[in-house]
Amino acid sequence: MNFKVEIEKFDGPLDLMLHLIKNHKLDIFDLDIKVLIEQYLKYLSNLKELKLEIESEYLLELSTLIEYKSKKLLPNNKEEIEEDYGIDLKERLVKRLLEYQKFKDVSENLRQLYDLRRQEYAKFVSSIEIEENNDFNADVYDLYKAMNRILKRNDVKTVLSERVAEKEVSIEERISYLYQKIEKLPSKFRLNSLIEDCKDKTSFVVTFLAILDLIKAQYIVFELVDEEVIFNRREYE
Amino acid sequence: MNNYTSIIESLLYVVGEEGISLNEISRIIEKDNDFILNIIENLKTKYQDSGINLVEYAHNYKFVTNIVNSNYVEKLFNSGIKNSLSQSALETLAIIAYKQPITRMEIEELRGVSCEMMLRKLMHKNMIKELGRSNEAGRAILYGITDEFLDKFKLVDIDELPKLPSYENNQEESLFD
Structure with missing residues (x-):
């Protein structure tokens, strides 16, 4: 049997929502929350079917979406909710999505700069024997930078973040x-x-x-x- | 004039990746900034098409290899392609760069995901630093970017950041190009 697994990886719930809005051609300024929830749930159940872990952040945002939807379903005080709750919630979500989209877009520009810079190589500072200087003037940050450079020089090859993640035994x-x-x-x-x-x-x-x-x-x-x-x-x- | 050009060139050679600031050069050769800037511009032009370029990042001048030769330089190390930054690292950095000083909570609100580990990683990479504490309740740590960040993104200073797009109402057609 042949089956294909296609699941995209998203950088959190906002990223997922933006993807869904784009893919289903939803109008972000007049967001159809119902369609968004449907598609959102579909993605999460796909994850579940594939026995992939659903991170709690996705569930948190889902609960906000569902809260909005359920408030809208209450027939009696519809107007009231539209006025002081529903609109707020929806507007807030749209605002957050737009704000997030901005940073997502600009980070692409930053990536280009970063990738260019990585192709420029500089050499280490020339090693010179320096006489002891007593009017040493530096703050903690300078010290931190200096230390960081020494560490970098001594093990350029080890991935530092891996060490940070090293599990400490309790x-x-x-x-x-x-x-x-x-x-x-x-x-x-x-x-x-x-x-x-x-x-x-x-x-x-x-x-x-x-x-x-x-x-x-x-x-x-x-x-x-x-x-x-x-x-x-x-x-x- | 030629003499000073040669001095500055030597200084730039010695400082290497650390780079050297205008003030530092001025302190050493005892000339004013305009005089030095003029020489720097001439040096930049002189090196433009050579194997080494004179660049200014985070207000520091330094020599770096010309980007057109990077494939050959990398061959020297035999080390394959280095990892770029992850999307989430970039987004977090972008948020901090444009919104600094900013707390972890504010970053998380913007990204919709927790980013404690990411902040630790970025601190470790010296891309961000603590700028102090917020005056709000809880006195959360405020984060900002470092000179290292500016250097890694080819920026002289923070004003050189690419312009943040603004998405207003009724501009949806341009939003998802």
Whole structure:
């Protein structure tokens, strides 16, 4: 069997709405909210069918759309709603869409500039031995810039954002890891066997705090033997 | 005159990607800005068609390679094409550039998506900075763009940003071209 999956990726609910308005030739200045909701829902159910995650932002905007529609459906105080609620809501949405469209459009111009600039290469500042200068005059931002440049120079090749996203292990996670780990260790063991997988300072500190927690919970006890800490696993039935 | 041209050329060579400002040149050669600007213009013309160009970004002058040679320069690195900025990074930057100082909430309202991670990334890339705190309740952080941003988008200063389109009523035909 042959089937084709076509689903576009949008930069959030406003991006999606603009796409729907354009594709269904809706008039943005006299927006047919009903059609917009239909199409919006269609897109979301497509996502669902493909078992893709629907980000909460899409649902938030959907709830605004549906709120508008449901208020309009109430027959009795239609006028009242048109006046002080419905129009507001619709106008606000149209305003937001137009505003968003502006930035979406201008970001294309910016992309062109950015892509041109990326093709221009400059060389590093010449390295010169500089005598110490005592009237050093810089603010925190200068310092930040300088540091940033040093980092950039030292590892131009590593993608910095990847490092920021690096997952930090919480103490809770570490505790449950240590539980499993300790069970596999002999009843007496050294600190080393708990920290051998720690690669940086943070995981080291987290592990240490986790160990303190385990001691507090009396899951392990420790003793000093020849100036080295030896842990004892407490056996439970 | 020639002597000063040669001095400025040497300065530009040494500063490399850091670039050098008009004030800095003026401090070093002890001449006024008009005098220097005149030389800079001559240098720009002199280098125009060579392998190196003199550019001004974020009020800093610097030598960069001529864009027409970029394919060859990249061959030197063997590194393939670098990633451009993502659409959401560009949109966030655009909003900050045109609306600064601006809070995270205001950016999120405009984009309809949360952008905490994006702001962190852009801070990390030194494209945006904190400008202080809002006076409103909550004293949210205000963001603005950096000189690095201006440099990366070939701008002398923020007034050089491309004009933001204005979509008024009854202009729908031009909106979705």
